[in-house]
Amino acid sequence: MRHAGKRLAGGLSELLPGLLPGLLLLLLALSCGAARADAQVVRMWTLLSGGDGARMRALIDSFNASQQEVRVESTTLKWGEPFYTKLITASVAGAGPDLATIHLSRLPNLAGGGVLRPISAAELAAGGLQGSDFLTRQWDRSQYGGRTYAIPLDLHPLVLYYNKDLAGQAGLLGADGRLAPIVGMDAMTNAFRAVKERTGKAGLTMESAQSTYAIWRLWLSLLAQQGLPVVADGRFAYGPAGERTLAAIARWFQAGYATPGQDYPASTSQFMAGNAGFMINGVWEVPELVRGTRAGTLRFRYGIAPLPQLYGNASAWADSHGFAIPASEGRPMSPEKATAVLRFVAYVNTHSFGWAEGGHIPAYRPVAESPAAMALMPNAEYGAAAASVVYDPPGWYMGAAGPLEAIASKFLPAPLAGQLTPADALRRFETEAQRLLRKRPPRY
Amino acid sequence: MKATRRSEALSAALLLLPFMAAFVLFFLLPAFQTLYLSLTESSLTRTSAFVGLANYDTLVHDPAFWSSLGNTFYFSVLTVIPLTALGLAMALLVDRFTGDRQRAGTWLQSVFFLPYVLPISVMTLIADWMLQPSSGIVNHLLGVQRAWFSDVHWAMPVVAIATVWWTVGFNMLIFLAGLRNIPREQYEAAALDGARGFAVFRHITWPALLPVTVTALVLQLIASLKVFGQTYIMTTGGPFNTTRVTLHYMYETAFTQSDAGYAAAVAMAFMFVVVALGLLQALLLRKRK
Numbered sequence: 187m188r189h190a191g192k193r194l195a196g197g198l199s200e201l202l203p204g205l206l207p208g209l210l211l212l213l214l215a216l217s218c219g220a221a222r223a224d225a226q227v228v229r230m231w232t233l234l235s236g237g238d239g240a241r242m243r244a245l246i247d248s249f250n251a252s253q254q255e256v257r258v259e260s261t262t263l264k265w266g267e268p269f270y271t272k273l274i275t276a277s278v279a280g281a282g283p284d285l286a287t288i289h290l291s292r293l294p295n296l297a298g299g300g301v302l303r304p305i306s307a308a309e310l311a312a313g314g315l316q317g318s319d320f321l322t323r324q325w326d327r328s329q330y331g332g333r334t335y336a337i338p339l340d341l342h343p344l345v346l347y348y349n350k351d352l353a354g355q356a357g358l359l360g361a362d363g364r365l366a367p368i369v370g371m372d373a374m375t376n377a378f379r380a381v382k383e384r385t386g387k388a389g390l391t392m393e394s395a396q397s398t399y400a401i402w403r404l405w406l407s408l409l410a411q412q413g414l415p416v417v418a419d420g421r422f423a424y425g426p427a428g429e430r431t432l433a434a435i436a437r438w439f440q441a442g443y444a445t446p447g448q449d450y451p452a453s454t455s456q457f458m459a460g461n462a463g464f465m466i467n468g469v470w471e472v473p474e475l476v477r478g479t480r481a482g483t484l485r486f487r488y489g490i491a492p493l494p495q496l497y498g499n500a501s502a503w504a505d506s507h508g509f510a511i512p513a514s515e516g517r518p519m520s521p522e523k524a525t526a527v528l529r530f531v532a533y534v535n536t537h538s539f540g541w542a543e544g545g546h547i548p549a550y551r552p553v554a555e556s557p558a559a560m561a562l563m564p565n566a567e568y569g570a571a572a573a574s575v576v577y578d579p580p581g582w583y584m585g586a587a588g589p590l591e592a593i594a595s596k597f598l599p600a601p602l603a604g605q606l607t608p609a610d611a612l613r614r615f616e617t618e619a620q621r622l623l624r625k626r627p628p629r630y
Numbered sequence: 631m632k633a634t635r636r637s638e639a640l641s642a643a644l645l646l647l648p649f650m651a652a653f654v655l656f657f658l659l660p661a662f663q664t665l666y667l668s669l670t671e672s673s674l675t676r677t678s679a680f681v682g683l684a685n686y687d688t689l690v691h692d693p694a695f696w697s698s699l700g701n702t703f704y705f706s707v708l709t710v711i712p713l714t715a716l717g718l719a720m721a722l723l724v725d726r727f728t729g730d731r732q733r734a735g736t737w738l739q740s741v742f743f744l745p746y747v748l749p750i751s752v753m754t755l756i757a758d759w760m761l762q763p764s765s766g767i768v769n770h771l772l773g774v775q776r777a778w779f780s781d782v783h784w785a786m787p788v789v790a791i792a793t794v795w796w797t798v799g800f801n802m803l804i805f806l807a808g809l810r811n812i813p814r815e816q817y818e819a820a821a822l823d824g825a826r827g828f829a830v831f832r833h834i835t836w837p838a839l840l841p842v843t844v845t846a847l848v849l850q851l852i853a854s855l856k857v858f859g860q861t862y863i864m865t866t867g868g869p870f871n872t873t874r875v876t877l878h879y880m881y882e883t884a885f886t887q888s889d890a891g892y893a894a895a896v897a898m899a900f901m902f903v904v905v906a907l908g909l910l911q912a913l914l915l916r917k918r919k
Contacts (some may be wrong), residue, residue: 271885278675299673299888396780396868447763447777589887600870605782614870618694621887628673628888 226526230260230285233269234507237473241544242287242534249533256526258285266587270296273512277301278630282512284519285527290327290336290506291578292585297330299582299630303513304333305528309521313528315535324506324549327577336508337531339538340546343504343571344403346494347457347465347475350487352387356380356463364567368494371434378443381463389443391462393453394602399587400450401602402594403503404466405432407493410501410576417579420623422616432608436601446603460486466493472545472564490564492571504575505586506549509534547572582627583619593619668894674884677891685895695896697871698879699903701786705861705875706854708790713854714846716794717801718839722831724802725809739806743799750796750859757792757864779865785873789860797853801846808842809835844915851911855904876900 234242239262246258261283263269270292276282278301288296296302310316315337317325324338348358348365358377360366368374378389393400408431409416415423422428439446448456457465458478465471469490478484493502509531511519519527534541535550542562547569548554560566578584578591585591597615600606606614668686671679689695720742727735745753760768763777778788816834825833858877861867867874867882874882876896884893 267886274888275674396870397866447780583887592882592886596868596870603780605869611870618871621688621692621694625887625889626671626678629676629678630673630888 225254226256226523228256228258228285228523228527228530229283230258230287230530231269231273231283232260232262232287233265234287235262235265236470237544238470238507241541245534245537245540248537249530252533256529258530267592270587274299274301274630277512277514280514280516282514284511284523285530286510286512287339287507288336288510289586290324290338290508292588293327293330293335294580294627295582295585295588296510297333297335298627300515301513301630302335303511303519304335305337305511305524307334309524309528310334310337312525313532315528315532319535319551320549321551321554321572323572323575324508327506328508336510337528337535338549339507339509339535340541340549341504341506341572341575342469342546343502343568343575344407344466344493345469345502345568345571346491347467347471348489348491349457349460349463350489351460352381352385352463352486353377353489356384358463364489365491369496371496374494374496375434375438375441375443378438378464379441382443385463387460388445388456388462390438390464390466391444391448391453391456392466393448393450394439394444394446394599395449395452396447396599397595398450398599399591399595400467401435401598402591403468404435405594405598406578407501407503407576408435408496410503411495411497411499413498415579417581417623422619422623429608429612432598432601432612436604436608439602440604444602446599458484460484469545469547469565469568473543476543476564488564490567492568492574500571500574501576502571502574503577504571505577507546508549583622583625589622590619593622664894664897667891668898670891672891672894673888674890681891685892686899688892689895689899694871694879695876695899698874698876699900701871701873702855702857702875702877704786705790705793705857705873706851708787709793709854709857710847710850712790712794713798713801713850714843716798717846718805718843720798720802721805721809722835724806739802742802745796746799748796751863753792753796754860754863757788761788780869782869782872785865785869786861789864789873792864793854793857793860801850804842804846804849805839808839812838844912847915848908848912852904852908855907 230246232239232242242260246260250257263272270288273282273286273288274296288302293302297304307316317334320328320338321341324341328334328336328338346365350359350363353359353365354363356377358366358368358380368377381387381389392404405428406416409424409428412427412431414425414427416428417423424431438444444462445456454465454467454471454474456462458474472490475484475488479488492500494500511524511527535548536553538548538550538553539556539559539562542548542553542559542565545565547565548559553559560569578586578588581590583590594615597606597611597618600611601608667677669680669682670677671681671684724735724739724742727738748756758779760766761778763769763775768778769775776784778784812835816838817830820830820834856877857875858881861873861875862878862881865873867878877900880893880896880900883889883896
């Protein structure tokens with residue numbers, strides 16, 4: 187061993203002259219970096235992964251290349267509960283990032299809990315933005331207690347994807363080659379049955395494994411279609427309709443039109459492989475379909491429609507991504523940094539056409555209302571969904587991957603596989619979630 | 631003489647000091663902080679009010695806590711005895727390889743012990759691959775299509791089996807050490823008296839191993855009660871909380887629901903249960919000896 191060490195040391199001294207030019211180059215590179223050291227560095231945490239993550243990455247790169255004064259460094263963290271737990275603890279400990287992507291549905295939780303820092307109109311203006319730049323619904327969702335706590339980026343509702351080949355064989359297409367309107371629960375069920383019976387393929391595919399949020403989103407949509415709140419006056423207020431609605435969803439699975447227990451990848455690949463007539467999912471799968479069609483790997487023609495009106499109206503669950511500034515108590519953000527942050531946020535929004543190609547509906551009106559965005563396919567097919575979206579209801583325990591969703595995700599999928607009756611599933615859900623409703627909103 | 635004793639006491643104190651400091655700093659102090667926390671209404675980082683025993687009152691009437699405790703016991707029942715018995719069996723097997731066959735014994739010992747060195751994430755990944763509904767080797771061999779981790783009846787036993795496979799090597803080592811501590815002369819004397827086979831095990835090996843067994847059982851019980859990672863990763867506590875153990879429930883209340891005060895109450899109650907059970911078990915087993 188010692189011998190080997192000696193040989194290595196000897197080798198190193200011989201190597202050094204060879205290394206010197208390299209070292210000099212390195213020093214030179216470092217000093218060049220120092221020339222940009224006065225640039226404001228914005229540290230961002232994002233929960234965007236997959237296609238969304240790649241799109242955000244591209245936006246960050248083009249922003250960094252577009253100017254010298256601000257450099258955004260982003261870190262991607264695991265989506266869901268771990269992301270928010272980390273954001274909350276880091277922000278409270280004063281170690282949060284300068285900027286974070288969040289879901290607007292979490293605003294009552296994050297802003298109400300003191301995790302975020304309000305953004306003033308003057309700061310917005312310094313970045314080149316104002317409230318009226320954004321679609322009303324998303325902008326309203328960015329406010330908490332009369333102040334702005336987030337800047338919306340998009341809207342991503344639940345929509346109905348369909349396989350035109352299978353739907354056509356099942357006689358579900360209109361003369362224009364698009365899905366004939368489906369109205370009412372029975373019509374939807376009949377459509378699934380028609381696909382199953384005429385083509386032998388599944389009528390519907392959607393994420394249905396234990397701990398999925400998908401069933402909660404669909405259930406929430408259908409309750410909203412009946413004008414029923416989930417929670418009112420600190421109590422669960424959906425009543426018997428909640429059970430009926432969950433039972434109706436479960437029946438699709440029990441009747442064999444859809445497979446229960448499928449996790450997310452299994453559910454989407456069933457649709458992508460042409461093995462299901464319909465898929466209920468968020469718009470974020472759009473890029474995968476566009477890509478498949480372009481590459482010729484998708485062996486069928488597809489269409490996308492807003493979630494059908496199965497009850498009284500056409501409500502559909504949606505959420506929005508937005509940018510927020512963590513409070514990072516004891517480490518207040520300098521005005522220069524705040525301006526730098528907002529310059530980046532403004533850049534992303536003005537360039538959010540690329541984001542729309544990810545399936546999302548942009549929140550920034552100049553982009554959302556531009557002819558190019560209006561004509562963008564397949565987005566135009568489901569653009570109407572934006573008019574009737576519902577977010578998670580307000581409440582500190584609500585929102586994406588929030589405490590209540592976490593509990594709902596455990597019980598609501600169980601009736602699909604017949605593991606619990608809908609009544610039993612909801613009873614257990616309420617028993618456990620009750621504690622959240624009674625609790626005072628936490629100040630983190 | 632007196633001076634020597636005093637200096638001895640002094641050096642003893644000096645030597646004890648680092649341990650005592652660490653013990654107070656990293657165990658005693660946090661334990662008392664947890665106790666205090668459990669008497670307050672607190673979010674993750676902020677204490678808002680002293681509420682006395684209110685959290686404990688909630689706890690007693692909280693079905694989620696009791697069901698999580700039930701799940702923890704169920705897991706312990708499924709693991710403690712098999713882990714101890716299997717560990718003993720493996721040790722006996724390895725111990726048979728002596729003399730010329732020593733190398734084979736060492737090889738076998740490594741094979742039995744290897745899974746124990748895996749990090750929990752790797753172990754759960756392997757178990758997950760093997761148990762996949764459509765592509766897993768277990769279903770392939772059994773000729774079924776079961777989604778083990780979302781099956782109400784199978785989820786916990788499957789987690790238990792994976793845990794036994796993962797950790798049994800450690801118990802084997804404990805038993806092996808115990809076996810090798812038994813003086814060879816006893817076996818020679820027994821052989822001279824004509825004892826063989828099971829009689830040797832019953833009258834020499836087993837009595838000598840009893841203290842080791844008691845230790846293994848107590849350690850195993852405590853380890854099994856502290857289960858968290860396996861169920862958290864493999865089943866996320868599902869299906870519908872049938873595999874959610876107490877530590878998992880504590881984690882959820884503290885981090886998902888940001889209710890640190892209540893989580894501390896869960897922790898204190900659970901600590902009480904673990905200590906009580908450990909003491910009870912130790913007492914019962916000692917008495918029998």
